[in-house]
Amino acid sequence: MKKEKGIRIKPRVKEEITGFLFAMPVILGLLIFTFLPAIQGFIYAFFNFDGFNMGEFVGFGNFVRFFAKDRDTVYIFRNSFLYAIINVPLSLVLGYLVALLVNTQMKGIKVFRTLFYLPCVIPGVASALLWQDLFAANGIINQILTNFGLPAATFFSEAKSSMATYIWTTTWGVGGSMVLWLASFKNIPSTLYEAAILDGANWAKKLWYITIPMSTAMIFYNLVTGIIGALQLFNTYIVASGTNGKGEGNSLYVFAVKIYNTAFVGTNPQVGYAAAIGIVLFVIIMILTAITFKTNKWVHYSEGD
Template structure:
């Protein structure tokens, strides 16, 4: 004797159908615009391809050439390391300092919060064009240094100062980290500060013993996002230091992604550029895993008992 489906079963199937219908745009977008290109890039990294003719299979030749016979690759990798090693900690420290400052009762606090976050809303191209004027030999930065007796360098013309110029520009976007850290500070229970004050802890001790441990999850998040962003820096180099008239400065600041772009769309070495992208992926993955491995030592979660 046949039994009719229960209403609950029909309702679950209907809910499942609507679920798959609503997630299908994301799934299709992931397959078409992310997973598919990644698989294609992996294949092309093992070929000699100029994007016009049929790719020729070369195996791991592109990777061997990059690692053993391409000084430009190692130079770009070193510039990327140098930029990330300074810009990421600088952004974390600056964001933490600004958040701690704005968390206090100061005048025009809401206005200051808006002004600090506002630079992150400015398009990157516009920011680079502004800093081309700020970092010019007779620009505002060198004029300010001249007021204290320092002769400012040719930031965008001297290869040894090109990377520091990019680091100075990176501090401009510390507002996004500041907002997250400030929100985390607002969530710290006031009872902890009151207990620390009863125990005789001053403002500095309260910051190191109460505030900072509660901010470590946000600091860790900013660290990971900062590392990924620093290793993928592109527009700042490509716009701020055009390689036509300032080739020496460009060579002194070229990072991995501009090098990849130049090989792909300047020299039409698409297979070689794909190999660069996968090596960059492995580098970013390695540093991310190292950062995750260190979390047990310094990241504190309220619900975690150590």
């Protein structure tokens, strides 16, 4: 009897099918939990959707309401951009400096790297609760100040100091970017530093003419992700402020908190209006990202990037 010949699959095709099967859970997760909700949100933005009933079609009414009638809009734009403008460059610089400090072969340097990275392991909500206990009106820091006969600080209890306090609480997680900076430093050819030493370049000149230019690709990456993350930040605002995320005098009221309060807080949920605000935030992030990519001529990409 002749043996029946089965279908032969080329090794390369078999490898591609295997890779696709492994990627399938992630692809399905993105479709179900990201893309489909995004499409639904875009549809809801044009209706008076309350979470259960679609309601009447209002067209661009929700967008007009946000820009022309909502009193919170001014606070939301001011606080969101103020936080992004201060926090993103500050986090970039601090993370870069920390990476430079620990980018040595000193004995015990791994301990310092671990300590700097440790805050990134703590969940955002947990760290926000920690900072709230420290900076509360009757918190640990104010108790220490009063014990030494000093006046208590305001921190989150006054509008003028709320944003500065909040920015301080979020910059302690620069250890995450530190790891990326270190990886970027490792990709810089050592021959460049050797040539600079032969030319008599000191540490500052090597930093300015070699390290920084050769790590601009990582600077660009951290800049883009930092802008996106700063404008989308949510959970730590809710926990740290203790006022439904608004802060004293709406000093911490940002886009994500407004969307959450509009859609889920109170007895009159306005999911359609919240979806419209979400689309506004999406468009803002897309515009800022496009501008950043358009002005990336200063970025140096190594061969193979």
